[in-house]
Amino acid sequence: MTERSYDFLMPSVNFFGPNVIGKIGERAKMLGMKKPVLVTDKFLEGLKGGAVEQTIASLNEAGVDYVIYNGVEPNPKIHNIQEVKDLYEKEHADSLITIGGGSAHDTGKGAGIILTNGSDITKLAGIETLDHALPPMIAVNTTAGTGSELTRHAVITNEKTHLKFVVVSWRNIPLVSFNDPTLMLDVPxxxxxxxxxxxxxxxxxxxxxxxxxxxxxxxxxxxxxxxxxxxxxxxxxxxxxxxxxxxxxxxxxxxxxxxxxxxxxxxxxxxxxxxxxxxxxxxxxxxxxxxxxxxxxxxxxxxxxxxxxxxxxxxxxxxxxxxxxxxxxxxxxxxxxxxxxxxxxxxxxxxxxxxxxxxxxxxxxxxxxxxxxxxxxxxxxxxxxxxxx
Ligand code: NAD
Missing domain, CATH: 1.20.1090.10 (Dehydroquinate synthase-like - alpha domain)
Structure with missing residues (x-):
């Protein structure tokens, strides 16, 4: 047998199963979140009984305030992460809750990266390039899917060069993920x-x-x-x-x-x-x-x-x-x-x-x-x- 050595990353806390989304408010409170930015898109924000509505209901029940960014685009762009950062700072937010598929999670990760590791994310492309922890982040996943809710990857598109690049770091892994299959029943x-x-x-x-x-x-x-x-x-x-x-x-x-x-x-x-x-x-x-x-x-x-x-x-x-x-x-x-x-x-x-x-x-x-x-x-x-x- 050849000699092997490797570091093996595991995501930290992952809620799985029908209706687990109801626990998000309590978990946000346990993490000390006082005002997260909910990072999502307009479609999911407007979806009756969907992930955003259920997240908000649970946050309200737990008495956790929030602010919404609804501008996530598929293949998220640098301007998306900048917009989340601007809103985070303007609203004095303290954490991130991403709601959607890989694009929402990567937008949240990208914003977290530029909030704590320097404003030019293109300079951070590559493996283990981050020196500072991201703000606390929960990922509510609605597609099955990219795995981004529990991976160390953030995939961002530079809209000027049309180049998609990846920032890979253990610091990118959300603290908690929610995978509730009932949120996916109506995926087209x-x-x-x-x-x-x-x-x-x-x-x-x-x-x-x-x-x-x-x-x-x-x-x-x-x-x-x-x-x-x-x-x-x-x-x-x-x-x-x-x-x-x-x-x-x-x-x-x-x-x-x-x-x-x-x-x-x-x-x-x-x-x-x-x-x-x-x-x-x-x-x-x-x-x-x-x-x-x-x-x-x-x-x-x-x-x-x-x-x-x-x-x-x-x-x-x-x-x-x-x-x-x-x-x-x-x-x-x-x-x-x-x-x-x-x-x-x-x-x-x-x-x-x-x-x-x-x-x-x-x-x-x-x-x-x-x-x-x-x-x-x-x-x-x-x-x-x-x-x-
Ligand atoms: P997506 O997040 O881009 O979403 C696509 C569309 O699906 C959006 O319009 C969204 O509104 C809609 N949608 C999401 N959930 C829905 C639901 N429950 N019901 C109805 N509509 C819903 O799609 P994706 O495939 O999850 O993510 C793709 C992105 O993730 C790409 O940018 C890709 O490069 C990236 N990615 C990241 C990783 C990682 O580890 N970070 C891994 C693989 C891919």
């Missing part, structure tokens, strides 16, 4: 599919990552099995509480896995598509997954053959290589079954952008853990394959 089909495929990619990439370990492997395996067993059902019938619950469990497991084993070229390249074309992150990931993993397959066919088994493919009597191929086929099949578009052409990708996007993908924080070391030309070819379909 396309969003359920996109966010579910993000969780799927986040359980595949850490499994084949160069940084994987036995703890993250077990999280990936369980997440893959849960997603294979429930994502199609969650898309077909959003009110299937069992499927929604299993998808939340899967996205939490995947979040913990990639928090520690990191990701790979799918995310490094998806960040370019998201930054350049403002396309939904989960869709970008799903569209790239089979092409990146076909490229990666020769780096470790055995692990891809194992993936095929976890995905429920029948690998009896097959060679390692043939079993590994089944994993790639299964990835595309899941994507098709839940209605993800066919090619990156469908989200506005243009071949003339591939060179620059490939160059930037190799600089993305996620590239270093990819199992196969690629060149710019390799990445351009993968973009082209995902474009041609």
């Amino acid at each position: 089909k396309a969003l359920t599919a996109a966010t579910g495929m993000d969780a799927f990619v986040q359980s595949i990439e850490p499994y084949v990552s160069v940084d994987h370990n036995p703890i993250t492997d077990s999280q990936c395996i369980e997440a893959i099995q849960l997603i294979e067993g429930s994502l199609r059902e969650a898309v077909a019938n959003g009110h299937n509480l069992k499927a929604r619950t299993e998808m939340v469990e899967a996205e939490m497991l995947a979040g913990m896995a990639f928090n520690n084993a990191n990701l790979g070229y799918v995310h490094a390249m998806a960040h370019q598509l998201g930054g350049q074309y403002d396309a939904p992150h989960g869709v970008c990931c799903a569209l790239l997954l089979p092409y990146v993993e076909r490229y990666n397959l020769i780096a470790d066919p055995q692990r891809f053959a194992e993936l095929a088994e976890f995905m429920g493919e029948n690998t009896d009597g097959l060679s390692t290589r043939d079993a590994a191929e089944l994993a790639i086929k299964g990835m595309k099949q899941l994507s098709d079954d839940v209605g993800i578009p066919q090619t990156i052409k469908d989200i506005g990708a243009k071949p003339e952008d591939f060179e620059l996007m490939a160059e930037n993908a190799l600089k993305d924080g996620n590239a270093a853990s990819n199992p196969r070391v690629g060149t710019k030309e390799d990445i351009v070819k993968i973009f082209q394959a995902a474009y041609d379909g």
Whole structure:
């Protein structure tokens, strides 16, 4: 056995299950929150009986004051985090409660970063770049999902350069997360599919990552099995509480896995598509997954053959290589079954952008853990394959 040493991050307190959201007021009070900024978007703020309304009811009951920022955008931009910071300071707030999917949590994390670590967040891109703790933060998660409610990543888009960058630090991990599947029952089909495929990619990439370990492997395996067993059902019938619950469990497991084993070229390249074309992150990931993993397959066919088994493919009597191929086929099949578009052409990708996007993908924080070391030309070819379909 090779010698291993690693630091393993675990999120601190996580409330999980139907109706746990009712406990948020009490928990905010326990954390000493007197006036949090609720970081969300207009749609979720207006949703009758939704996460924002339920959070406010619980804060009121606990006697905790609040102020609302409702300007979160998908693929959150630097101006979003600046707006939260300005409101926080103007209102003399003392903490953050993010309510929504990855975009809300990353907006809150980004604001927390510039509140305590210096105003230019672009200078803090990278791994463990933060010297100071963020203000106390609770994340109420409403998609399944990015895992951002319990990860050390904040993904922000620079609207001037169209570059999406990541600040990775243990200081980014919210103190408490809430994952209440009843808040996800009305998530529309396309969003359920996109966010579910993000969780799927986040359980595949850490499994084949160069940084994987036995703890993250077990999280990936369980997440893959849960997603294979429930994502199609969650898309077909959003009110299937069992499927929604299993998808939340899967996205939490995947979040913990990639928090520690990191990701790979799918995310490094998806960040370019998201930054350049403002396309939904989960869709970008799903569209790239089979092409990146076909490229990666020769780096470790055995692990891809194992993936095929976890995905429920029948690998009896097959060679390692043939079993590994089944994993790639299964990835595309899941994507098709839940209605993800066919090619990156469908989200506005243009071949003339591939060179620059490939160059930037190799600089993305996620590239270093990819199992196969690629060149710019390799990445351009993968973009082209995902474009041609
Ligand atoms: P999102 O947060 O961008 O939300 C997409 C849309 O879904 C929004 O319009 C929102 O109003 C709506 N929505 C959210 N919850 C809903 C609900 N319960 N019902 C109906 N509509 C709802 O989507 P996302 O996929 O969760 O987040 C994507 C972002 O997260 C990307 O920027 C991506 O890069 C980032 N990300 C971050 C991490 C991390 O660890 N920090 C990991 C993966 C992805």
